[in-house]
Amino acid sequence: MNKLLKQLEAEESDLIETRNYLHLHPELSGEEINTLALISQRLTDMDIPYTEIEKGGILAELTNGIGGKTVLLRADMDALPVQESSCNLVRAKKVVSKNGGVSHVCGHDAHTAMLLTAAKLLRARISELNGTVLLCFERAEEGGGPGHSFGVKQILRYMDRNNIRPDSCFALHVDPRLDTGKLSVERGGVMAGSFGFEISIKGTGGHGSRPDLANNPLDCFTAFYQSLAAIRLRKISPYGLLTFSIPLVRTGTLGNLIDSELYFEGTARSLDIKSLEIFRDSFLNQLEHFTAAFGCEYRTELIYLEAPLCNDAEVADNARGVVKEMFGDDHYQAIEPNLGSESFADYTYRFPGAMAFLGIRNEELGSGAGLHADNFDIDENALKYGAGVLAGYALNELTDKN
Numbered sequence: 001m002n003k004l005l006k007q008l009e010a011e012e013s014d015l016i017e018t019r020n021y022l023h024l025h026p027e028l029s030g031e032e033i034n035t036l037a038l039i040s041q042r043l044t045d046m047d048i049p050y051t052e053i054e055k056g057g058i059l060a061e062l063t064n065g066i067g068g069k070t071v072l073l074r075a076d077m078d079a080l081p082v083q084e085s086s087c088n089l090v091r092a093k094k095v096v097s098k099n100g101g102v103s104h105v106c107g108h109d110a111h112t113a114m115l116l117t118a119a120k121l122l123r124a125r126i127s128e129l130n131g132t133v134l135l136c137f138e139r140a141e142e143g144g145g146p147g148h149s150f151g152v153k154q155i156l157r158y159m160d161r162n163n164i165r166p167d168s169c170f171a172l173h174v175d176p177r178l179d180t181g182k183l184s185v186e187r188g189g190v191m192a193g194s195f196g197f198e199i200s201i202k203g204t205g206g207h208g209s210r211p212d213l214a215n216n217p218l219d220c221f222t223a224f225y226q227s228l229a230a231i232r233l234r235k236i237s238p239y240g241l242l243t244f245s246i247p248l249v250r251t252g253t254l255g256n257l258i259d260s261e262l263y264f265e266g267t268a269r270s271l272d273i274k275s276l277e278i279f280r281d282s283f284l285n286q287l288e289h290f291t292a293a294f295g296c297e298y299r300t301e302l303i304y305l306e307a308p309l310c311n312d313a314e315v316a317d318n319a320r321g322v323v324k325e326m327f328g329d330d331h332y333q334a335i336e337p338n339l340g341s342e343s344f345a346d347y348t349y350r351f352p353g354a355m356a357f358l359g360i361r362n363e364e365l366g367s368g369a370g371l372h373a374d375n376f377d378i379d380e381n382a383l384k385y386g387a388g389v390l391a392g393y394a395l396n397e398l399t400d401k402n
Helices: 001-026 034-047 106-122 152-161 217-234 273-293 311-325 345-350 380-398
Strands: 050-055 057-063 068-077 132-140 167-177 188-189 191-200 241-248 262-272 296-305 308-313 354-361
Touching: 001 034, 001 106, 001 380, 034 057, 034 106, 034 132, 050 152, 057 106, 057 152, 068 106, 068 217, 068 380, 106 132, 106 167, 106 380, 132 152, 132 380, 152 345, 167 311, 167 345, 167 380, 188 354, 191 217, 191 273, 217 241, 217 262, 217 273, 241 273, 262 273, 262 296, 273 296, 308 311, 308 345, 308 354, 311 354, 311 380, 345 354, 354 380
Parallel strands: 068 132, 068 167, 167 354
Antiparallel strands: 050 057, 057 132, 188 308, 191 262, 191 296, 241 262
16 A cells, blocks of 8 residues: 555645635536536546446546456535535635535535546556446436436446446545544445425415415424324334434415415435335325315425445445555544435445545634535545545455555
8 A cells, every 4th residue: 555655645736736626616416517527538638438427427447458346436526506605614715616606515526536536546557457447426416406317326327228237336425523534434324315305285375364264284284294203203113213304394475375385395314214114104194194184285396215325344344444554543433324315325225335434624724514514614635535545445456466
């Protein structure tokens, strides 16, 4: 690994520059045109062949053609519809989005930059590879883009059509819970699956002076919402973990008019797919019951179920070994699962895989705000650790000496 560390040191300034450029020019899910162009140009400059998958992203291939195992390394690239603050927790940020209302406050700019640097490190040692490295740059991780038709599903369909089945897959996500340069990759469930819903309830509108002549969908929703807490107690194992929330409820435009329609959306999350399935089925049964009881109808605008992200034990152990060998035991720190959801779960559901978490918290620099917060920031000194582990994992799997 000493050779890899020397290569990494030489590439660090370019790695930081790439991340900063991407941070300045964020693009929303499904709109990552310039980001795709940058990735394509960098891969072309490195003489790495690639395919742009329609609505999916880019899949590149590094191989010397002598067979062996296949390892997939993945990064996401899209930004969020969040107006970025110019300050982090304690000071002005070094770089701030130039695109109003759009920002990389989840670290996908860092993920893309780190995988591009890992690609460069691996390209320099392609003759040593006994196998193939797939470099996967995924679009629209944040919700699937317009019509939820972009992203991982398109990539996996392409892989199925072309009989691409990696022996293992590996990714990492920046994490403000960990100090800069600390890494965690645990066995089992590390990020939650989710049951998501967007639903309209239709009743009968009326004037606020005569609620008896209306059929208020808000009354129906309120009764339904109060019933959801009981699902957790009556249906879900006490040894299981499940949370739910409905952050968005929308109805009415005036204080004296009862609207005929109410719209709401939210999610339930769990590290156990069976718990999510039980909650989903009970949720829909109770929605049917309460809308009928209140003389309303409902329409599902969107329903989806996403699997939890579960790290394969062998892949996680191998990645943990790479972290310790490259950077020392003190750079490894176990953390508890994150109940956010992550599309990388779709890969680990099909192939042995693991996601590592990279610390970016630096209290002196002011990085450490939560993911998706407008004051989210990273300590750029963390980037080299992420790029190193991505390349190091592939080398560990595909070479006898690294």
